Amino acid sequence: MLVGVEFGRTAGHNGQHPGSFDPTLDELALLAESAGDTPVAKVVARRQAPDAALFVGSGKADEIKLLVQTHQAHTVLFDQSISPAQQRNLERVLGVPVADRTALILEIFARRAKSHEGKLQVELARLQYLATRLVRRWSHLERQSGGIGMRGGPGEAQIELDRRMIDDRIKVTKERLKKVQKQRSTQQRARARNGVFRVSLVGYTNAGKSTLFNALVKARSYAADQLFATLDTTTRSMYLEQAGASVSLSDTVGFIRDLPHKLVAAFQATLQEAIDADLLLHVVDAASPVLEEQLAEVERVLEEIGASHIPQILVYNKQDLLDEDQRPRQPLDWIERHEPGKVGVRMPRVFVSAQDGSGLDVLREQLVAAMQADNTETQSTIQA
Structure with a gap:
């Protein structure tokens, strides 16, 4: 399910509010296909401002839920960035995973990066995004988190463990990236010297x-x-x-x-x-x-x-x-x-x-x- 929300009273010359989404959601559909998903339906909402709890408001969320069930959609993708709280609330209401444009782009980047440097850059971006979410559904982190004094179950201690683990990974990834970038700049200087x-x-x-x-x-x-x-x-x-x-x-x-x-x-x-x-x-x-x-x-x-x-x-x-x-x-x-x-x-x-x-x-x-x-x-x- 693809969802776009147009905010504000005034629209631009092409019917699109400045800084808003693609009204047809064509680009989001292409992104979804690049990530291996099949778009089954599109929903466009218009609001003055984002709803603090559900981004689209409760009425529109119920409408989306009905469409999710009708089309048997597995995921709902939003064309704009949504907050961690909005994501959790929407998942509770809709009963399926919810992701935004940023998460989708990160997913594509993670699949497509081939070089060592590219993979490190994607890893860093994903970790920084994850640090604001702390939603434990990232398999590559799950696999590496086992056994160090973890009691299991949600709660403050679990979130702290997650946060520390992510911070450590960010630190290590940044250091590795610095080394690779140093090598790259040496190669670039050599090219520059060659004129x-x-x-x-x-x-x-x-x-x-x-x-x-x-x-x-x-x-x-x-x-x-x-x-x-x-x-x-x-x-x-x-x-x-x-x-x-x-x-x-x-x-x-x-x-x-x-x-x-x-x-x-x-x-x-x-x-x-x-x-x-x-x-x-x-x-x-x-x-x-x-x-x-x-x-x-x-x-x-x-x-x-x-x-x-x-x-x-x-x-x-x-x-x-x-x-x-x-x-x-x-x-x-x-x-x-x-x-x-x-x-x-x-x-x-x-x-x-x-x-x-x-x-x-x-x-x-x-x-x-x-x-x-x-x-x-x-x-x-x-x-x-």
Whole structure:
């Protein structure tokens, strides 16, 4: 069961309250499918403010309970974050497990992380989330908790044991992560000393970054039509014939609306590839009906991680999914993006299809131009 709640009296131009959920719950449905669940029904509620006890209020909770029974749903997923108390109360009323968007994203991240660093980052984010919940249903913690003076049964002592155990795990995970990040920064410094021009692919999840990455470097990075297909940063060398030189190309984790702050913090090292890049290829799903919102969300996260100053090429991908009359006449144009607190920034926009390869030659030309502009700037700085 998917549940979204729209708060406030006034709605935005698209009928959506600012900072609210996706009215159709399409993205939550995609997230659920990425986690291996099958959405069976959607419920949309409208309220002035969240109900302190049940988030949706008792009347709507009863309605959801009836739908849960009708559809034989196993879990209820909320599109917004709910508090630990609201989660417990809802589970009591609905009779099935309840999870929110943050828990769902963490679940997907936990399944998809492949590298040692990625797994540690997910572990840290999950532990920090769990520390605020103290709901003992996390099997990997259950298995490791046995026998140390535990009496069993709920109560203050049990919660204290949980809290101490989680705090210890957070401490150990942070230390292990620090070591891995140290190794990564050593590798990055070595790359910087080599004078390699670094390009990072960024963009909303499922914009086709991995497919584009594969098309550009002929790699075999995992690509699928689902949210968060790629979690770990993959870096390959790409030879640009016109420049007679190679650049370093990195594929990073996809961004998403309302990405939990804990995850942005925990994934700082994965996103470090974007922060340290000389150029960002901002990949956009040209066929998405919410293209502008997704663009704005990526720009917001780039600002949050300190990467908004890095030059960008906008890559409007998935041209093959557009109708003939929607496709651009030219494969390249220039647009002005108005970023918060800045004068409009002009950046090239390239229209491509990573699937059929159209526009990739124009994108390579733009990469060469960006690389040469960077070299010119570096030379001017040295001479100055």
